[in-house]
Amino acid sequence: MMTTDASPATRSASGLPLVEPSLAEMARADGVRFLLAMFVDLTGKPCAKLVPVESADELQAEGVGFAGYAVGAIGQQPSDPDLVVLPDLASYTPLPWVREGLALVHCDPHVEGVPWHFAPRVILKAVLARAAAQQVELFAGAEIEYFLVRRGEDGTLAPADTQDTEARPCYDARGLTRMYDHLTGISTAMNALGWGNYANDHEDANGQFEQNFAYADALTTADRVITARYLISVLAEQRDMTATFMPKPFSDRTGSGMHLHLSLWRGGDPRFPDDADPRGFGLSDLAYRFLGGILDHASGLQAVLAPTVNSYKRTGATSTRSGATWSPRRPTYGGNDRTHFVRIPDGQRIELRGGDGATNPYLALAVALAAGLDGVAREVDPGAPGAADRAELPPTLLHAVEALRADAVVTGALDAAGPGVAEYFAGVKREEFLDWHGTVGSWEHDRYLTAF
16 A cells, blocks of 8 residues: 655644545546556566556555456466556556546556566666665656658558658648648647747758656656657547657668657756866766767666667668768767767756656666766766777677676666566566567568579
């Protein structure tokens, strides 16, 4: 059962405890009739049960059960006890734009009363607790890129906007306007929820868009990424389109990243800015050490930041129709330069550009935080901006899995809530690579059918 004790900060002027509204009370106040009790597996797949508001008190007190093995990659076998997910009321999100009377609440899976250590949200919370013990807090922003497509009768994909054919469509006002209803629908929802949507644009590939919202603490941002993907997907379906976060759905076009803007705070104050920075980027020594840790662990991070076979067709691309791939190949850093693994837009934050549309935000923030804090602990100097003396990033998912297994800091982050997660995740991803590797496709037919 989830309970909240009243602290001095949650008392009224009379000294009596302020009682936070229950899940049922919040839902009824918003006219909600059904709640999606949602969580994700290690691959980021959103899983939920639809709970009527009449059972909201039971959901809050006792949770709702799932057959864990059926969920997917979450560390269970058919014989294991149920996952019971308990809602985090701070994540309660009405979604009338999806269905009138619908709301979502993110949940933490438990097994036999204990937080399940294979659950991504539980893992991130464990790594955040480690940071809190060091008196620092991670804040994060996320850039969500995706394609809007339709599938033809022959199975081929094409941009949902058939007029989106420019060789360099980025920021094209006409393409943006043709998707006005979809984009403004998402923007309206984000702003109504208090996320602070501040820009929506046509990205570098035909059919590709990005929608941005304000940064927040790391857990809130991760929850919002999952909510946003859900919202974007279902609203696209309502307009007979498919929203895909697949890293690279088209061979000749730019892929979709998910760049993370990171900063450390202590006691409500940002710890990255320093106007006296001799390197000229406006960052503190703490920020550089954090950045150095991320660069040191870049190869090990990639299996989490770029977690699919398809991811490496984005990072390994040599050209696109627009002339740029926007995906880093070496763990370098620099100023306002989008070719680096870590970009420094200003003295408030660093931008980790290794992630893509398939990234699980809970895991990505967990491993990035662990890598950065390792750099802080070891006082790592990231070296000169643009220095390319570090090895190239892994060229395939299999190489990335090997790098993950060899990196004790990254595996330690995945195992932060309990043992065995890192090796399980690595095994899932290795099997994904081998499954793809064992599939014969059109590339092989074109190359080998009459070659010998």
